[in-house]
Amino acid sequence: MSEQKRLFLVDAYALIFRGYYAFIKNPRINSKGQDTSAIMGFMNSLLDVIKRERPDHLAVCFDKGGSTDRVEMFQDYKANRDETPEGIRTAIPFICDILNAMNIPIMVKEGFEADDVIGTLSKQAEKEGYKTYMVTPDKDFAQLVSENIFMYRPVFGGGYETWGIPEVQKKFEVKDPLQVIDFLGMMGDSSDNIPGLPGVGEKTAKKFLAQFGSMENLLANTDQLKGKMKEKIEANAELGLLSKKLATIMLDVPVTFNAEDFEMSEPDIPKVTEIFQELEFRRLTDNFVKTFSAEAVSEASNTSASSENKATPKETAAAGEGQFSLFGGSTSTEESTTGFERKTIKNTSHLYQSVAPGMATKLFMANVLKQTSVCFDTETTGLNPLTAELFGIAFSWETGKGFYLPFPEDQNEAQNLIEVLRPFFEAEHIEKIGQNLKYDIKVLAKYNIEVKGPLFDTMLAHYLINPDMRHNMDVLAETYLNYTPVAISELIGKKGKNQLSMRDVPVEQQTEYAVEDADITLQLKEHFSKELTDANTQKLFNDIEIPLLRVLADMELEGINLDEAFLNSLSEDLTRDIATLEAKIYEVAGEEFNIASPKQLGVILFEKLKLVDKPKKTKTGQYSTAEDVLSYLAKDHNIVQNILDYRGLSKLKSTYVDALPTQVEPATKRVHTDYMQTVAATGRLSSNNPNLQNIPIRTELGRQVRKAFIPRNEDYILLAADYSQIELRIIAALSKETNMIEAFKNGEDIHASTAAKVFNVPLAEVTREQRSNAKTVNFGIVYGVSAFGLSNQTNLSRGEAKDLIDTYYETYPKLKAYMSELVDFARDNGYVQTVLGRRRYLKDINSRNAVVRGAAERNAVNAPIQGSAADIIKLAMINIHQKLKEGNYKSKMLLQVHDELVFDIFKPELDELKTLIKTEMENAFKLEVPLDVEVDTGLNWLEAH
Numbered sequence: 001m002s003e004q005k006r007l008f009l010v011d012a013y014a015l016i017f018r019g020y021y022a023f024i025k026n027p028r029i030n031s032k033g034q035d036t037s038a039i040m041g042f043m044n045s046l047l048d049v050i051k052r053e054r055p056d057h058l059a060v061c062f063d064k065g066g067s068t069d070r071v072e073m074f075q076d077y078k079a080n081r082d083e084t085p086e087g088i089r090t091a092i093p094f095i096c097d098i099l100n101a102m103n104i105p106i107m108v109k110e111g112f113e114a115d116d117v118i119g120t121l122s123k124q125a126e127k128e129g130y131k132t133y134m135v136t137p138d139k140d141f142a143q144l145v146s147e148n149i150f151m152y153r154p155v156f157g158g159g160y161e162t163w164g165i166p167e168v169q170k171k172f173e174v175k176d177p178l179q180v181i182d183f184l185g186m187m188g189d190s191s192d193n194i195p196g197l198p199g200v201g202e203k204t205a206k207k208f209l210a211q212f213g214s215m216e217n218l219l220a221n222t223d224q225l226k227g228k229m230k231e232k233i234e235a236n237a238e239l240g241l242l243s244k245k246l247a248t249i250m251l252d253v254p255v256t257f258n259a260e261d262f263e264m265s266e267p268d269i270p271k272v273t274e275i276f277q278e279l280e281f282r283r284l285t286d287n288f289v290k291t292f293s294a295e296a297v298s299e300a301s302n303t304s305a306s307s308e309n310k311a312t313p314k315e316t317a318a319a320g321e322g323q324f325s326l327f328g329g330s331t332s333t334e335e336s337t338t339g340f341e342r343k344t345i346k347n348t349s350h351l352y353q354s355v356a357p358g359m360a361t362k363l364f365m366a367n368v369l370k371q372t373s374v375c376f377d378t379e380t381t382g383l384n385p386l387t388a389e390l391f392g393i394a395f396s397w398e399t400g401k402g403f404y405l406p407f408p409e410d411q412n413e414a415q416n417l418i419e420v421l422r423p424f425f426e427a428e429h430i431e432k433i434g435q436n437l438k439y440d441i442k443v444l445a446k447y448n449i450e451v452k453g454p455l456f457d458t459m460l461a462h463y464l465i466n467p468d469m470r471h472n473m474d475v476l477a478e479t480y481l482n483y484t485p486v487a488i489s490e491l492i493g494k495k496g497k498n499q500l501s502m503r504d505v506p507v508e509q510q511t512e513y514a515v516e517d518a519d520i521t522l523q524l525k526e527h528f529s530k531e532l533t534d535a536n537t538q539k540l541f542n543d544i545e546i547p548l549l550r551v552l553a554d555m556e557l558e559g560i561n562l563d564e565a566f567l568n569s570l571s572e573d574l575t576r577d578i579a580t581l582e583a584k585i586y587e588v589a590g591e592e593f594n595i596a597s598p599k600q601l602g603v604i605l606f607e608k609l610k611l612v613d614k615p616k617k618t619k620t621g622q623y624s625t626a627e628d629v630l631s632y633l634a635k636d637h638n639i640v641q642n643i644l645d646y647r648g649l650s651k652l653k654s655t656y657v658d659a660l661p662t663q664v665e666p667a668t669k670r671v672h673t674d675y676m677q678t679v680a681a682t683g684r685l686s687s688n689n690p691n692l693q694n695i696p697i698r699t700e701l702g703r704q705v706r707k708a709f710i711p712r713n714e715d716y717i718l719l720a721a722d723y724s725q726i727e728l729r730i731i732a733a734l735s736k737e738t739n740m741i742e743a744f745k746n747g748e749d750i751h752a753s754t755a756a757k758v759f760n761v762p763l764a765e766v767t768r769e770q771r772s773n774a775k776t777v778n779f780g781i782v783y784g785v786s787a788f789g790l791s792n793q794t795n796l797s798r799g800e801a802k803d804l805i806d807t808y809y810e811t812y813p814k815l816k817a818y819m820s821e822l823v824d825f826a827r828d829n830g831y832v833q834t835v836l837g838r839r840r841y842l843k844d845i846n847s848r849n850a851v852v853r854g855a856a857e858r859n860a861v862n863a864p865i866q867g868s869a870a871d872i873i874k875l876a877m878i879n880i881h882q883k884l885k886e887g888n889y890k891s892k893m894l895l896q897v898h899d900e901l902v903f904d905i906f907k908p909e910l911d912e913l914k915t916l917i918k919t920e921m922e923n924a925f926k927l928e929v930p931l932d933v934e935v936d937t938g939l940n941w942l943e944a945h
Contacts, residue, residue: 005056005057005130005131007125007131008049008059008132009059010060010061011118011138012060013062014138015042015045018041018137019042020041022037027087029843030469031280031466032280034090036280039098039279044287052160055133055264057263059106059107061108062108062114064111084849085851085852089848094279098276101267101272102267102272103266105262107255115250118134118249119144122149126146128257130148131148131149131150133151140249142163142168143177143180143248144249145168151163151167168180181244182205182244185240187205194246195239195243196240197233198236200233201614203607204229215244219237273288276288280478282478285342342484343484344483348483349400350400352512354405355403361405361420369427372429372430372431374397374431374432375518376393377435377440377514378439379510379514381503386446386557386665386668387665389409391409391510392407393514394515394518401519403515404507406510421449431454431456432454432455433455434521435458436457438549441553442556442557445553454546457545458476458524458528459471460549461528461532464541464545465537467840468681473524480524485517537837544836544874544878548874548878550881551881552677552685554893555894556672556675559670561713561904563710566707574701578646588638589609599622605623605625605639609639648699656695657705660705673688673691674689676688682862682866683834684870687897692895703942706945707941711939717905717939718905719902719905719910719917719937720901720935721901721903722901723873726873727779727869729744729929729932730835730868730929731818732815733928736814736818737814737815741929752774754808758808773804776793777805781808784858784862822864823845826857827845830842834864835871835872838867840863840864844856873901876920876921877893877901891905892904900945902941918935
């Protein structure tokens with residue numbers, strides 16, 4: 001039986017946009033500050049299709065200049081679309097270069113959309129006996145589906161689904177895929193600004209198609225309709241026919257399917273990998289090379305999701321002949337990767353030695369104590385520093401060289417060995433270098449070792465140099481040293497029951513793996529030292545981030561006591577409250593359903609209860625039940641408010657009330673959060689395992705969670721010290737806004753003072769509502785609050801909100817001028833900075849896309865204020881920690897939550913430390929506006945807050 005050839009036509013922009021937005025919450029930024037999300041997303045999809053399907057023929061189709069014919073028919077066609085994001089526009093030339101280097105044809109025709117190009121080529125290929133797969137998530141392509149033309153749709157969460165005629169019939173409830181055109185014409189398409197028939201949605205369109213079969217037949221039989229629907233359709237008949245034309249994919253674009261041009265051919269591997277190297281694509285480079293290896297082809301040949309008739313690879317790997325290329329000819333593994341020539345332990349000269357006990361260890365110690373700067377890296381049995389045991393420590397002080405000391409499993413013997421190393425760790429004259437040193441410090445603390453002397457943490461250094469990039473060692477090594485370190489999985493296997501312990505790995509392999517880490521980290525230190533100086537952030541590194549590392553290590557080791565019995569009781573209360581809300585929701589809905597399922601909830605709210613005429617939908621076609629959608633409806637519908645309350649209580653119960661007791665460390669009986677210095681680009685700390693930064697504070701039940709955090713024992717009491725309105729004080733001082741500065745200096749209620757000025761009433765006559773509105777503007781202004789946003793947060797109309805914002809800026813003119821200066825500075829320099837010189841880089845500040853540029857402008861205002869607040873509390877923490885150590889106090893600093901510090905205070909020290917903490921926090925940094933700190937105590941965190 002002859003095999004039917006398969007053609008894959010890729011809808012370029014659909015996959016590019018999809019790839020870009022897949023990374024929108026965590027954009028892929030390289031060391032040059034370039035957003036590579038769109039390129040990476042598209043290439044991942046393209047390589048995935050090639051690996052899965054091994055197509056015989058492939059082309060990528062682009063739009064160019066939009067559809068001239070459709071715009072002539074309807075001037076507003078696609079007029080509602082935002083300008084293409086900067087990250088996508090800048091990606092297109094790179095994507096085209098990559099496709100050219102891969103020898104994949106790019107099909108584009110001025111004045112036509114990719115849909116039309118794909119439609120035309122599909123029909124041409126079908127006539128020549130090809131099966132065509134249109135790679136796109138766009139439902140419009142369903143109209144083209146036939147016996148030999150299929151949609152190959154990427155699905156949410158990964159993978160693909162193939163739509164043939166049966167799938168289209170089921171999805172659109174039509175007899176013939178061509179009726180999809182009528183379906184789209186009837187209901188319109190908001191993404192393309194196709195108007196459709198007024199009042200006709202998805203359900204009605206399907207009903208009409210079942211009854212009439214086509215747009216024309218519907219319009220010819222309107223006498224069978226009733227009431228308003230009849231009037232609307234008769235009045236908009238021409239609009240319906242126009243909409244159908246706009247939705248019809250053209251099949252006569254002047255392009256030609258030439259089978260030879262579309263045949264998959266050998267890519268220029270060196271050229272592609274050169275481009276990938278420029279973009280700093282490490283994993284993608286490996287993925288690309290593997291995709292075109294013979295092993296990958298062979299493995300994929302039996303797993304096609306599209307067809308049972310697979311084209312046979314032109315060459316297969318034969319025993320003893322090395323690795324074969326997909327396109328013929330033998331190539332060695334080395335040859336297949338010469339395009340990027342990444343350095344590894346196998347091709348890089350090095351001398352890594354393990355140190356035996358006895359004389360060798362003594363000689364090592366004599367040598368290491370002569371050094372002034374040494375990189376070390378602990379190797380442990382796990383990732384939790386509170387429970388992990390040492391099985392080795394690596395050292396390096398010269399590039400390409402290093403030593404490894406394996407640790408015995410017996411803990412007494414291990415302690416004896418660490419005592420031998422104590423002089424090194426406690427040597428004040430030796431700089432200790434490491435990657436994520438906080439972890440090593442916490443591990444060594446278990447062995448009663450304090451790491452003294454200057455520190456250099458490469459992870460923290462890179463965070464200051466390029467805060468938007470990832471900071472793990474593998475990424476840094478590949479980006480800055482063109483070096484790929486050995487993966488831990490190569491030694492112990494992948495995660496799972498068969499994974500080995502590092503103690504099972506031979507010492508020789510442990511040595512290579514561990515010393516490589518120390519060696520690479522040492523090299524990164526040399527690289528980053530210069531960059532810190534160039535970015536003028538060396539002082540911030542030395543005076544804030546490095547000292548804070550020690551502070552956080554001590555806080556995390558200390559942990560905080562938890563009242564588990566109280567949480568168990570609160571969990572029971574929440575269970576009852578959730579059940580009550582469930583009953584209320586089911587009663588209004590008239591049936592039981594899964595409230596936590598957005599799909600089921602959407603059907604209840606928008607199909608059964610019909611709360612809105614045209615409900616918003618997600619990209620997957622489901623009704624949106626997002627927070628903003630429901631919040632808008634909550635004022636008018638009790639069931640929606642009950643659903644929001646249900647969600648809030650369910651999240652509170654699962655995320656905190658039930659989860660916190662499981663995070664108590666058995667050995668200490670305390671909760672130990674992990675503070676991360678390198679996550680938030682503004683400089684704020686983030687908290688993890690558990691996240692104590694996000695405990696709800698605005699609701700009564702949310703506040704109850706804080707009751708569970710209690711002192712060490714009855715001899716202690718919790719103290720909370722909170723900066724009062726620190727961000728407003730900072731913006732007042734930096735903007736030199738006289739009216740605001742005077743209000744703070746006079747100790748006035750800043751929100752009441754603002755209300756008195758903007759509403760033009762005496763301070764004593766400010767109403768509660770006026771103060772509340774002024775407070776919303778005061779805090780919102782830093783985040784670029786709009787009239788729309790202010791209106792949503794208050795009872796003001798949009799017009800009233802706009803007037804209030806305008807009056808606010810008139811009242812505080814210097815504030816508005818300062819905000820403009822920040823944006824101008826960012827445009828000229830590409831970054832803004834805090835009072836201590838912490839930089840926030842804003843790559844989109846000059847973007848031509850108004851939405852993208854607007855977000856960067858808001859960050860330009862917000863980052864210096866929020867970042868300065870973060871810097872100031874960090875200074876206070878360092879100073880207080882130092883004073884507590886110097887005074888040998890029993891009291892400990894436990895938590896930092898935004899502008900608040902929480903302490904476990906030994907009661908006899910309370911009066912003295914109350915004054916010390918308040919003084920240190922208020923004097924951590926001098927501004928023209930005085931900093932004010934509120935201090936309170938209690939038998940739990942809620943009482944103290």
